Amino acid sequence: MNEMLFPIAVFFAAAFTNNILLTNYLGMCSFLSVSKEIETSAGLGIAVTFVMALTTALNWVVYHLILVPFELEYLRFIVFIIVIAAFVQLIEMVIERYSEGLYFALGIFLPLITVNCAILGASLFMVIRDYSFITTFFFGLGSGIGWFIAIMAMAGIRQKLKTAKIPVGLDGAGIALIIAGFMAMAFMGFSGMITIS
16 A cells, blocks of 8 residues: 555555454443433544544654663553553643633543543554554554444434333343444445545
8 A cells, every 4th residue: 555545545545444342342431321422422532532543643642752762662561551640630730720621621521531441442553553653643543433433323323212112121231332333334335435544
């Protein structure tokens, strides 16, 4: 594949064919618990997209410029978690200082991002697949947008289900998991269009 088109292909593959949430099942906890309302899902989805794109790129820099030269690759899990947590804390402080309205609107969602395993997963996939810096950024951005699309679709469906008759045994988490399974199968329909390795 053309070197210039590869990051764009990775972006679309991360958003659709290899959706980090529906293909790898990373970030399911917050996906299932927050996707009851469209507004809260949108807030968390935007925040996850922003943090995933930037921390994946930051972790690439830390990994290739610090860990690899000093032969400390075995510390990548701990270091990636520290970078993600520090970045989220920095973003939280900046938002609180300059936009109190946005800070209170996001509420608990910002600290929730720190423990979203999809963000750590994107950084680990970047290492496993040996992406360049540009490709890593596009992969992080595409993964975040894919996560956003999935949580918004789930929130829309769950909003409609509030007026539907659901069997008592399936109400709540049961129906949410069934919907997630159908969404994963729907996203599998994109497979073969763009693949990344």
